[in-house]
Amino acid sequence: MIAMSPVLRVYGLHKSFVMHAQGHLALPVLRDVALDVAPGECLALVGPSGAGKSTLLRSLYGNYRPQGGSIRVHHRADWVELVGAEPRVTLDVRRHTMGFVSQFLRVIPRVATVDVVAEPMLRLGASPDEARRRAEFLLSLLGIPERLWQLPPATFSGGEQQRVNIARSLIADYPVLLLDEPTASLDTANRDGVIDLIRTRREAGAAIVGIFHDVAVRDALATRLYSVELPGASPMSTET
Amino acid sequence: MTAPILSAKGVTKRFGGRFACRGVSFDLWPGEVLGIVGESGSGKTTLLNCLAGRLVPEEGHVAYETASAGTVDVHRLSEARRRLLARTEWGFVHQDAREGLRMGASAGANIGERLMAIGARHYGEIRRTASDWLTRVEIDLDRLDDRPTAYSGGMRQRLQIARNLVSNPRLVFMDEPTGGLDVSVQARLLDLLRGLVDSFHLSAVLVTHDLGVARLLTHRLMVMQGGDVVEAGLTDQVLDDPQHAYTQMLVASILPV
Numbered sequence: 001m002i003a004m005s006p007v008l009r010v011y012g013l014h015k016s017f018v019m020h021a022q023g024h025l026a027l028p029v030l031r032d033v034a035l036d037v038a039p040g041e042c043l044a045l046v047g048p049s050g051a052g053k054s055t056l057l058r059s060l061y062g063n064y065r066p067q068g069g070s071i072r073v074h075h076r077a078d079w080v081e082l083v084g085a086e087p088r089v090t091l092d093v094r095r096h097t098m099g100f101v102s103q104f105l106r107v108i109p110r111v112a113t114v115d116v117v118a119e120p121m122l123r124l125g126a127s128p129d130e131a132r133r134r135a136e137f138l139l140s141l142l143g144i145p146e147r148l149w150q151l152p153p154a155t156f157s158g159g160e161q162q163r164v165n166i167a168r169s170l171i172a173d174y175p176v177l178l179l180d181e182p183t184a185s186l187d188t189a190n191r192d193g194v195i196d197l198i199r200t201r202r203e204a205g206a207a208i209v210g211i212f213h214d215v216a217v218r219d220a221l222a223t224r225l226y227s228v229e230l231p232g233a234s235p236m237s238t239e240t
Numbered sequence: 241m242t243a244p245i246l247s248a249k250g251v252t253k254r255f256g257g258r259f260a261c262r263g264v265s266f267d268l269w270p271g272e273v274l275g276i277v278g279e280s281g282s283g284k285t286t287l288l289n290c291l292a293g294r295l296v297p298e299e300g301h302v303a304y305e306t307a308s309a310g311t312v313d314v315h316r317l318s319e320a321r322r323r324l325l326a327r328t329e330w331g332f333v334h335q336d337a338r339e340g341l342r343m344g345a346s347a348g349a350n351i352g353e354r355l356m357a358i359g360a361r362h363y364g365e366i367r368r369t370a371s372d373w374l375t376r377v378e379i380d381l382d383r384l385d386d387r388p389t390a391y392s393g394g395m396r397q398r399l400q401i402a403r404n405l406v407s408n409p410r411l412v413f414m415d416e417p418t419g420g421l422d423v424s425v426q427a428r429l430l431d432l433l434r435g436l437v438d439s440f441h442l443s444a445v446l447v448t449h450d451l452g453v454a455r456l457l458t459h460r461l462m463v464m465q466g467g468d469v470v471e472a473g474l475t476d477q478v479l480d481d482p483q484h485a486y487t488q489m490l491v492a493s494i495l496p497v
Contacts, residue, residue, distance in 0.1 A: 019488070021489065063477060063480055108431065109427040
């Protein structure tokens, strides 16, 4: 099989946090990070807690702002630079190309679960019916009981919220997926459901970068490992 | 790509010898919601009023891309043109609903007035649209003929929003739209605003001191301190990875719930 060319290319990435309230303390977290991810690959970020895995993942999504280097993503048949990108460029990349699954759902008050899940697909121009059907399909696949679909997820359990979040992040078939502990608070049965769903996406050609503390999940999904280390040996945790 | 709907260049306004806002520049693109955050006295509302042509800055200019008549300089329009624009293509939601409503007229008339300003004449049609909008902002239809003086604060604010959006504006300015409301009333209003902005593909500039409101409603943020924009970016970038000392202080001051 011929290797696919990358859709995400990162090089020379630098990120420090400067804490002004602590006497402008600078905490370097990423230095000279370089990686490529191709369709069908799942790159697992590994390294001790506090090494900067989440910082790297959030930088890839444009959530954290690196001080230097380059993150280029193949977006709508073109390459787009995300470091220093204008807000509307980053938003467009997120809308069409990059999905992010975090451990936590940012709940929108009063919006029904099924609508929370359907929203990204509606924004891409799908019909309300189609988006709703797909949302219901994903919710049932992830084991969210039908009686909860019309309720806002604010009062759901941690595991339920996480699955709602996964459904919302996977509804739009993004070519690039970033996963931050997608199975952190799930029981075994639900965990396996999530693994299946992500593996299907990978096999369909998604380029994936993820953090998986659960070794079984990592083994099931990762095609390569990328080791993240703090620049220098700092005893301090720098992740927020 | 299309043109920005609103473009500010070096907007500066002084009150006495003090800068209320200084050298503010940005482009607002169609469909974007820009939040202006900062503490009271940081110049947010002055900037908003300059953008909407309600105040004239000493320096700088604000260009607005009209629906059909090209780009206009907001501060060089005649007062009549500016008022027409404000009634047709723009909306302005005040923190105090009494400033944005006619308190002596019924709710239906408050909504209908905007429609008549853009040429609606058919009474039945106006009343039907007004009822429609009352329902959309979750006010019972049997309150259509009541005056806003008989409304609660949250209802007045929703009525003000209906009055602003009924004429199908392209750009809406909002000054602390949820300020002074109970938390539960606030949540309802935020959710409503979010849905309306989304479904009408509105562009908006929103002033708020509440970072939670900014997180929920805006795509982008500008952080103001003492009249200067000290930081700008995507809303989640500014709130999750604040760079400026002042922004870090603001973010660190949010009370957790």
